Amino acid sequence: MKKIHIAIFTFTICISLLCTSCIYGLNEFLYRSDEANTRSPDVVNLNKSGAAPDIGTSSEFSVVVITDVHFGRNSKKDQSRHDDLFLSWLSAKQAELLSQGKPIKFCICLGDSTETGLVDDYQLYADFCARIKTQTGLVVYSITGNHDLMNSGWSHWKSTVYPYVSSYFFETAQGDKKFSWYFLDSGNGTLGYRQMKSCIGKMNRDENPKIVFSHYPIYAGGIFYFTLQNETERDTLLSAFASNNVKMVLEGQMHEGKKYSFGNKFTEIVESGYLDYRTTGVLTVNLTSQSVAFDEFSF
Amino acid sequence: MAQDAALQEQPATVEAQNKDAPQSDDALEKINLDDPSVANTPEFRGADEEEPEDSEIKNKTKRFYWFCSVPETEDHTYYHTVLLGNSRSTEHGIVLNNLSAQTLYKMNCPYVDCTAGIQQTENSNSFIANGTFWIMRYYHVLPDLRLKYRFGLSLFYDFQNLSGVSRQHNLYAGINSEMGAGKYIVFNICVLYGAKFSKIFSLQDEMPFLFNNDMGFGVTCSVRLPYRLILSMSISSYEDFYYPLFGAPTYTLGLSYTSKNRFQIKGEVAARYIDMFTLSSYLDCFWFRLMTGYTFK
Numbered sequence: 001m002k003k004i005h006i007a008i009f010t011f012t013i014c015i016s017l018l019c020t021s022c023i024y025g026l027n028e029f030l031y032r033s034d035e036a037n038t039r040s041p042d043v044v045n046l047n048k049s050g051a052a053p054d055i056g057t058s059s060e061f062s063v064v065v066i067t068d069v070h071f072g073r074n075s076k077k078d079q080s081r082h083d084d085l086f087l088s089w090l091s092a093k094q095a096e097l098l099s100q101g102k103p104i105k106f107c108i109c110l111g112d113s114t115e116t117g118l119v120d121d122y123q124l125y126a127d128f129c130a131r132i133k134t135q136t137g138l139v140v141y142s143i144t145g146n147h148d149l150m151n152s153g154w155s156h157w158k159s160t161v162y163p164y165v166s167s168y169f170f171e172t173a174q175g176d177k178k179f180s181w182y183f184l185d186s187g188n189g190t191l192g193y194r195q196m197k198s199c200i201g202k203m204n205r206d207e208n209p210k211i212v213f214s215h216y217p218i219y220a221g222g223i224f225y226f227t228l229q230n231e232t233e234r235d236t237l238l239s240a241f242a243s244n245n246v247k248m249v250l251e252g253q254m255h256e257g258k259k260y261s262f263g264n265k266f267t268e269i270v271e272s273g274y275l276d277y278r279t280t281g282v283l284t285v286n287l288t289s290q291s292v293a294f295d296e297f298s299f
Numbered sequence: 300m301a302q303d304a305a306l307q308e309q310p311a312t313v314e315a316q317n318k319d320a321p322q323s324d325d326a327l328e329k330i331n332l333d334d335p336s337v338a339n340t341p342e343f344r345g346a347d348e349e350e351p352e353d354s355e356i357k358n359k360t361k362r363f364y365w366f367c368s369v370p371e372t373e374d375h376t377y378y379h380t381v382l383l384g385n386s387r388s389t390e391h392g393i394v395l396n397n398l399s400a401q402t403l404y405k406m407n408c409p410y411v412d413c414t415a416g417i418q419q420t421e422n423s424n425s426f427i428a429n430g431t432f433w434i435m436r437y438y439h440v441l442p443d444l445r446l447k448y449r450f451g452l453s454l455f456y457d458f459q460n461l462s463g464v465s466r467q468h469n470l471y472a473g474i475n476s477e478m479g480a481g482k483y484i485v486f487n488i489c490v491l492y493g494a495k496f497s498k499i500f501s502l503q504d505e506m507p508f509l510f511n512n513d514m515g516f517g518v519t520c521s522v523r524l525p526y527r528l529i530l531s532m533s534i535s536s537y538e539d540f541y542y543p544l545f546g547a548p549t550y551t552l553g554l555s556y557t558s559k560n561r562f563q564i565k566g567e568v569a570a571r572y573i574d575m576f577t578l579s580s581y582l583d584c585f586w587f588r589l590m591t592g593y594t595f596k
Contacts, residue, residue, distance in 0.1 A: 024579075030572075031582050035391055146579035188581035189546075189574030193395035222511045225576045229547035230583075231511075232423070233393045235465035235499050238509075242501040263505025 023116045025151035034154040036192030040167035040185035043198045051163045052170035053106040053139060059174045059288045062097045064090060064107045064138070065281040067215070067252030068273035070147065071124035072115030075275050082278055082299065083128060087135055089299035093282065094136055102284055105172075107138045110252035110271065111145025111187060111215030113161065117153020126160045142166075144187035145215040145252065167195050171208060177287040180208040186216035189229055196233060203244040209290050210246045211283070217251040217270050221260040226253050241266055247292045250283070257296065269294055360440040367410050376596050380405040382563070384590030392571065392583035397421070401540065401590070410436075418540040422462045425540045429455040431475045447479035453489060455515075457542045468496045469542040471515050483523045489535075491515035493542070514545045529555045538569070546576030547583070563592040 046052040055061050066086075074080050094104050114121035129140045144166040148157055158164050166185035171178055184191055184199060191199065203210065217227045218237055228234045241249065246266045255273035262268065272279035277298075284293045369375075382403040388394045403416035413430030433451035440446075455471040473491030480486075493513030499506075517535035524530055531553040538549050549572070555565035567590075571583040 029580055032579075035582070037391060037395070146574065146577055150579055188579070190393050190581065190583060192391075193393050196393065219509060222509065224511055224513045224544045225546055227544065229544040229573050230393050231467060231495065231497060231543060232459075232461055232464075235461060235467070235497055235509075239464045239499050239501045242499065242505075262502055265502060265505050 023118070023151075024147075025117065028150070028152070032149065032188075033152060034149065036185065036188045036190055037194045039154055040165070040192065041194040041198070042167065043182065043184075043195065043202055044165050044168040045202075046163060046168050046170040049163075053141070053172065055105045055172050055174075056103075057174070058103055058105065059177065060102050060284070060286045061105045061172075062102045063283040063285070064093070064104055065110065065213075065250060065271060065283055065294075066107065066274040067110035067271045068112040068145070068255055068275055069109060069125065069128070070112055070115045070273075070275045071128065072118070072121035073275075075278070077276060081275070083131075085278070086274070086280065086299050087131060089280070089297070090132065090136055090138075093297070094138075097282070104136070104138060104282075107132060107140040108183075108213060108250075108283075109140055109142040110213055110250065111143050112147040112252060113142055113145065114148050114153065117148050117150035117156065119156050122153070122156040122160045129162065141183065143183045143213060143215055144185050146187050146189065149187045167191075167199075169202060172285070172287070174287050177290065178208040179285055179287060179290070179292075180206050180210045182210055182212045184212065184214045186214045186228065189216055190233060191228075191237070196236065200236070200240045203240055203246075206244070208245070209292075210241075210244060211285075211292060212241065212246055212249045214249065214251050216253050217258070217268070218249060219260065219268060220251070220254065220258050220270050221268075223254075238262070247290075248283075248294065250281070250294065272296060362438045364436040366434055369409050375408065378407045378594055378596060380407075380563070380592055380594040382565070382590045382592035384565075384588055386586055386588040388571075388584045388586040391585070392573070394584060394586075397586075399540070401588070403539065403590075403592075410434075414539075416539060423459055424462075425457065425459045427455070427457045427540060429453065433475075444481055445479075447477075449477050451475045451477075453491065455491065455537070455542075457540070459540075463500065465497050465499045467498075469513075470494050470496075471513075471537070471542070473515065485519075485521045487517070487519040487521075489515070489517040491537075495542070495544075511544065513542075515542070516545075527557050527559075529557075531555070541571075547571065547573050548575055557594075561594045563590075563594065565590040565592070 097104055113125040132138055132140055139162065141163060142161050144157060157166065166187065167183065169180060169182045171180050182199065182203070185195060218234055220227050242262065242265045248266055249268045251268065251270045254270050255276050257272035257279070258270040260268045271281050274280060279296050279298055281294055281296045384401045386399045386401060388397040390396055397420055399418050399420040401416060401418045403414060405414045410433045411430060415428045418425040431451045431453040433449045436449040438447050453473055453475040457469040459467040461467070471491040471493040473489060475487070475489045477485060477487045491514065493515050495511040495513050497509045499509065515536045517533060517537065519531060519533035521529055521531045533551045534548055535551070536545055536548050549569050551567055551569040553565060553567040555563060557563045567588040569586050571586065573581045573583045
């Protein structure tokens with residue numbers, strides 16, 4: 001056998017081993033089984049299924065938003081995790097906001113809950129959500145990120161991560177003062193045709209002011225990576241947001257925070273990462289004034 | 300581009316392909332040195348036409364041509380090609396079952412390739428115009444192989460009107476490099492910078508347009524097969540009528556046949572990916588395209 005043949009054979013074997021042994025599931029680099037259209041063909045109404053959060057009698061309340069939790073790895077900055085610190089911060093913040101008349105009603109995680117999408121990572125995330133529930137009584141609503149879908153992670157997601165779907169919406173209301181919350185499954189860097197059509201259709205029929213959550217930034221001021229890659233999809237979504245009283249779009253993925261204003265229409269906020277930046281956000285919704293505000297905090 | 304170049308190549312004389320042929324001056328004289336006129340001749344001119352004899356380049360094994368300079372015997376014919384086609388995507392991704400009608404016009408001359416085209420789909424209309432000016436062409440005849448290299452500047456413009464949603468203007472500029480090894484294989488690499496403007500109708504009172512910086516790249520390999528067939532393979536961050544952001548490449552496999560009477564038929568299958576910038580790349584959809592065309596002088 002010629003040397004060149006041996007070299008090609010060896011190279012092929014090495015690449016194959018690299019792909020199959022990579023914890024990020026490189027063997028799925030060219031094809032993943034759970035495509036967006038089959039995974040999230042419809043934006044599910046959680047009010048109908050009874051899974052929507054209960055906000056009690058509060059007309060003004062808060063929601064804690066975290067993103068890029070990445071269970072399965074440590075922070076790139078100090079090679080450790082600070083989940084206990086976050087839980088301490090959350091308990092303190094819960095008491096503080098309660099005293100201000102803006103109690104925290106639930107939590108949101110904007111994707112990349114796990115690092116590799118493997119079952120062990122999902123178990124760590126499920127334990128983390130259980131600790132939040134036990135210590136503060138708050139339920140965590142999650143959407144998928146790209147890391148969650150690695151290694152066919154969707155199969156674990158739909159069995160372990162509340163609310164067991166990744167594209168949904170619900171309504172919070174006090175009398176006729178309402179707010180709608182839309183959670184989009186952008187874990188593949190695209191919503192897919194069916195989810196986008198479902199989302200726009202539901203938004204068109206929904207007159208409430210809205211808040212939208214997505215793992216992938218929709219525009220983020222014009223960066224060309226880590227955002228929705230298809231501009232037709234992006235423009236269609238932004239057009240729907242502008243026409244349907246969307247107040248704010250909250251996103252993750254970039255780890256480094258970013259904010260972009262679409263004039264008086266709505267604001268797009270890319271939240272800083274939980275793990276690498278030890279950052280969390282508090283969203284405050286006032287149903288009476290139909291307003292929404294967002295602040296980031298370090299813990 | 301590389302595919303076009305492959306289309307334009309004319310087969311060399313038999314002597315040039317015979318590795319056993321003596322590499323004397325006489326032998327080199329018999330070799331078609333792949334002058335620009337030949338390089339820009341569509342393949343239908345191939346086997347049944349005489350190759351021009353270029354006394355200027357006899358016995359020279361390395362030649363450079365800059366800008367519009369050409370050998371005395373240069374063939375200044377402009378070749379025009381019109382292609383009509385239909386494309387359909389699969390039931391995946393964001394362009395579910397998208398059917399489009401496409402018309403392309405291409406013009407080739409020794410130092411310029413340019414293309415204009417329109418596309419219509421159910422909810423969008425597109426216009427494209429692009430061109431490459433080959434500022435340097437280099438030809439090198441080795442004993443066993445003829446190398447052809449050319450380098451140029453490319454400009455792409457794409458306009459898309461998305462009904463009731465937005466108008467997009469995509470402008471790309473960059474460098475284009477092409478190498479032909481022998482007469483059978485051509486490699487083309489294109490690297491571009493892009494500026495993208497998008498006017499969203501429902502946001503236009505707040506923002507005149509959205510702007511994106513972007514990059515583009517394309518790598519194409521064209522292989523000439525027997526029976527006037529050309530096989531092309533490419534990885535590219537853009538397509539004829541599709542200019543997404545950088546991390547969404549398309550893998551294309553195409554096969555074209557050009558008859559002696561200049562009719563052309565071409566079939567392509569492509570896989571579009573989303574977010575290959577990260578490790579979580581995703582197969583967005585497949586699309587298929589069938590085109591027919593005719594070339595005239």
